[in-house]
Amino acid sequence: MNPRTVFMGSPDFALPVLHKLVDLYPVIGVVTQPDRPAGRGRLLTAPPVKILAQELNLPVIQPHRLREPEALQQLHDWAPELIVVAAFGQILRPEVLDLPPLGCINVHASLLPRWRGAAPIQAAILHGDDQTGITIMCMDPGVDTGPILSQRSIPINSEDTGATLSQRLSELGAGLLIETLPAYVAGDLKPQPQPDSAVTFAPMLKKEDGHLDFSQSALDLARRVRAFNPWPGTFTLWKDQPLKIHRAHAVDAPPGQYGKAIICQGLPAFTTGSGILVLDELQPAGKNPLPGKVFLQGARKWGE
Numbered sequence: 596m597n598p599r600t601v602f603m604g605s606p607d608f609a610l611p612v613l614h615k616l617v618d619l620y621p622v623i624g625v626v627t628q629p630d631r632p633a634g635r636g637r638l639l640t641a642p643p644v645k646i647l648a649q650e651l652n653l654p655v656i657q658p659h660r661l662r663e664p665e666a667l668q669q670l671h672d673w674a675p676e677l678i679v680v681a682a683f684g685q686i687l688r689p690e691v692l693d694l695p696p697l698g699c700i701n702v703h704a705s706l707l708p709r710w711r712g713a714a715p716i717q718a719a720i721l722h723g724d725d726q727t728g729i730t731i732m733c734m735d736p737g738v739d740t741g742p743i744l745s746q747r748s749i750p751i752n753s754e755d756t757g758a759t760l761s762q763r764l765s766e767l768g769a770g771l772l773i774e775t776l777p778a779y780v781a782g783d784l785k786p787q788p789q790p791d792s793a794v795t796f797a798p799m800l801k802k803e804d805g806h807l808d809f810s811q812s813a814l815d816l817a818r819r820v821r822a823f824n825p826w827p828g829t830f831t832l833w834k835d836q837p838l839k840i841h842r843a844h845a846v847d848a849p850p851g852q853y854g855k856a857i858i859c860q861g862l863p864a865f866t867t868g869s870g871i872l873v874l875d876e877l878q879p880a881g882k883n884p885l886p887g888k889v890f891l892q893g894a895r896k897w898g899e
Contacts, residue, residue: 596780598676598697599623602653605642608761609681611769612702613647616679619773622653624673626666628684629657661685670694677780680734681768689736697780699734702768704761706730706746708794711739716764717757718797720822723814726750727760729768731775733786742786745775756824805829809854813845813870831865839878846871857898862887 600620602613605628616622625648633640648655654673658666667690675695680687681702692699705715707730712718719727728748735741747767751760778784805827807816820829820843829840833856846859848871855866864873878884891897 597621598695598780599674600677600679601626601670601673601675601695602644602648602679602681603627603683603685603687604644604681605684606682607643608704608765608768609644609683609702610647611765612679612681612772613644613651615769615773617651617653619776620677622651623675624654624656624669626656626658626661626670626683629659661691662688667691679772681765686738687734692734692736700744700772700776700779701732701734701739701741702772703730703732703739704764704768705797706748707732707739707743708789708792710795710797712797713799714797716761717800717822718795719751720755720757720760721818723818724751727764729764729771731768731772740789742788744779744784744786745771747771754821756821758825800827802827807831807840807865807872809865809872810868813848813867813872816867816872817843817845833879836880838880839884840874840876841878841884842875844873844875846873855898858891861891863891863894863897 597620600616600622601624602616602622603626604613625644627642627644627648630639630641632638645655645657656666656669661667670691671694677697678695678699680699687699703715705719706728710718726748728746730746731744733741733744749763749767775784805823807819807829820840823829824841830837831840832838850869851866853866853868857864857866857871859871859873862873862875863877864871874887876884876886877890
């Protein structure tokens, strides 16, 4: 059986999934987020999934909300037998979940029930998890609460950022989906309920979540820098201007006054509630990103 399939996704994470899916099943339509302003010039920019769908000559709709009558009508007109979702960015209402006979399948970037929600990749790094993975699940009206079809884990490397881990998980998810769907479509794979224990949540991130609180430990702050690279990014204030931190590492040090700008290992750094946060790459307001040593050459009063 090759079910008529609609794909829903938006960011780069979803691209390998769509690539693999079109090789396996007839994808009759793609639903993605609307074009939005991006970059310094705030130019209207299409989501990556829209660009790929157009390259593949697939029909695309971009509703602001799936409950819009035009969007629902298009889904009914497509009459999908299966809907596959990967980082779509909108909650599916019951009228959508109930539309395809084979249901809606989600490629989720965590080992559910750990890190249900919108930002599981960042949460795993931020909380110091040793591993994460992909869950292929059947969707229900809850947020990532549906039964599990398959899971696969990978280690989180010490240098992983939100970007690098997302890339590895997207490839893993695409492969696991393609392995899982044939048995599910044939009725040979039964979804298993998620355990009630060990549930954790990864809420949607906001720009202000990137503000570094130097009363926290340097280790926690270094994880935050990695987790929030590239979005929402991390920053502090220096000379009353935002200073973006792109890469940093923690160094052990006795406790003392936190939030003080110092030089450590020949690089700009801040004291924290426990240890020192050394800034490997940073970006002053209105400037391009700079290695820490280059930044110090132009920041003569750093640490004074």
